[in-house]
Amino acid sequence: MIKKSLITASVLSIFALICAALLGVVNFFTSPVIKAHEEENIKKSISLVCPLYDSNTMDITTNEDSKAKTTYLVSSKETEELLYVIYIVDATGYASTIEMMISVDKDYKITGYKVLSSAETKGDIKSHDFNMIGSNNLDSFDTLAGSTYSSKAVKKCFKLALSYAKEEFEGGQK
Amino acid sequence: MKDNFLKGFFKENPLFTMLLGCCPALAVTTTVENAIGMTLAFTFVVVLSNLFISLININEKIKELIQPVRIAVYIVIIATLVTVVEMLMEAYFPSLYSSLGVFISLITVNCIVLGRAEAYASKNKPLNSIVDGLSMGLGYGMAIIMIAFLREVLGAGSITIWGSAKLSLIPVFNFLRIEPISFFVSSPGAFLVLGLILGVIQAINNKKVLKNKNKRQSKKEVK
Numbered sequence A: 001m002i003k004k005s006l007i008t009a010s011v012l013s014i015f016a017l018i019c020a021a022l023l024g025v026v027n028f029f030t031s032p033v034i035k036a037h038e039e040e041n042i043k044k045s046i047s048l049v050c051p052l053y054d055s056n057t058m059d060i061t062t063n064e065d066s067k068a069k070t071t072y073l074v075s076s077k078e079t080e081e082l083l084y085v086i087y088i089v090d091a092t093g094y095a096s097t098i099e100m101m102i103s104v105d106k107d108y109k110i111t112g113y114k115v116l117s118s119a120e121t122k123g124d125i126k127s128h129d130f131n132m133i134g135s136n137n138l139d140s141f142d143t144l145a146g147s148t149y150s151s152k153a154v155k156k157c158f159k160l161a162l163s164y165a166k167e168e169f170e171g172g173q174k
Numbered sequence B: 001m002k003d004n005f006l007k008g009f010f011k012e013n014p015l016f017t018m019l020l021g022c023c024p025a026l027a028v029t030t031t032v033e034n035a036i037g038m039t040l041a042f043t044f045v046v047v048l049s050n051l052f053i054s055l056i057n058i059n060e061k062i063k064e065l066i067q068p069v070r071i072a073v074y075i076v077i078i079a080t081l082v083t084v085v086e087m088l089m090e091a092y093f094p095s096l097y098s099s100l101g102v103f104i105s106l107i108t109v110n111c112i113v114l115g116r117a118e119a120y121a122s123k124n125k126p127l128n129s130i131v132d133g134l135s136m137g138l139g140y141g142m143a144i145i146m147i148a149f150l151r152e153v154l155g156a157g158s159i160t161i162w163g164s165a166k167l168s169l170i171p172v173f174n175f176l177r178i179e180p181i182s183f184f185v186s187s188p189g190a191f192l193v194l195g196l197i198l199g200v201i202q203a204i205n206n207k208k209v210l211k212n213k214n215k216r217q218s219k220k221e222v223k
Helices: A002-049 A148-168 B002-006 B022-027 B032-058 B060-092 B094-100 B102-109 B111-119 B126-156 B170-175 B187-222
Strands: A058-062 A070-076 A082-092 A097-105 A110-117 B158-162 B165-168
Touching: A002 A058, A002 A070, A002 A097, A002 A110, A002 B060, A070 A148, A082 A148, A097 A148, A110 A148, B002 B126, B022 B102, B022 B126, B022 B187, B032 B060, B032 B094, B032 B102, B032 B111, B032 B126, B032 B158, B060 B094, B060 B102, B060 B111, B094 B102, B102 B111, B111 B126, B126 B158, B126 B187
Parallel strands: none
Antiparallel strands: A058 A070, A070 A082, A082 A097, A097 A110, B158 B165
16 A cells, blocks of 8 residues: 555656756746846836936846835946935735835935836826825825825835835935 | 547537636637737647647556546646746747736646546547647637637727737728727626627527428428
8 A cells, every 4th residue: 555655656756857857947948038028127117217217327236135025226337326226115005905116316305106006996096196206205295086095005105115215325315 | 630620629619619718718818919829828738738648648557657646647747838838928928928917827727628638638649639639729719719809809999919910990990980899808798709609609500400400301201
């Protein structure tokens, strides 16, 4: 009985190993292409929230130690000075989790933002202007009428991004 | 061989006659491009899974060894092939990959693939199994492309074949003074289109049965 079970387990393991080897080979060829696509997409998204981003003069690195979901650091290629920090943050809205990309410059001001994903049922939060560009003051935040919970979540995202940026730029100039 | 190839299109069409694989058929058929992508991914998986499973079962000793865990072995093979398709699609067709989303991974648990593996490939020769896989994959593809065509034309007024190869039918709609009905692109629209197609197929089948019945009756009367 035990012998039979061992044989069965071995057969299944052999198949699993062969399949894993095949996946490894395919992954070897496809992963560089997938990584290049991801980098291209990141650059595209960053140029949306950071209008002055220039791939010729600026470098993008990620900060793995950050509290945010993802943090991109944009620095000058020449002087290595940190120019922008871009965060992907999220907060719970009315019917879904709202994920946003928010860029903060070295003067601790928001340069741009984009709602990356949201399945909110009320209001068009993806295209609403929350009046936060060029500012770091949450009092100027413009709530979307009829979408109080969604707006609160967006505001929380801005608050998170600004607090992380404050730490990143060692205090900033609030 | 010819009958084996043609059966998946009409007589044993997985979607229209057996109603298998309904979930992706309704979810990804918003554009013809998505349906073509799904057809290619599905056909690749079903053909290769049929081939490998048939090759395994050719040897009596291996067949006996895997007998107690054959479903697990089949699932491992199918899941590997689906992951290969997923990786290739993510690398070379990223936009299609993002629009098909989770439905590529769900091919693993598609009852057509496992059904053909257990019912056909495990009992037949590799060449016949490849033909069966092609027949089922392309037959299923024909069905979902048909649904996608109707949904996209009626719901969006366009036909997206691949990437920028998009044909807009808005001038025709304007000429007819009607507008595309976006309901057809939504999920309930998919059910309605599938129901209408099944209704038409049933009507044709009923007509055929009635015709044959009348023929037999008239022959009896002549006798």
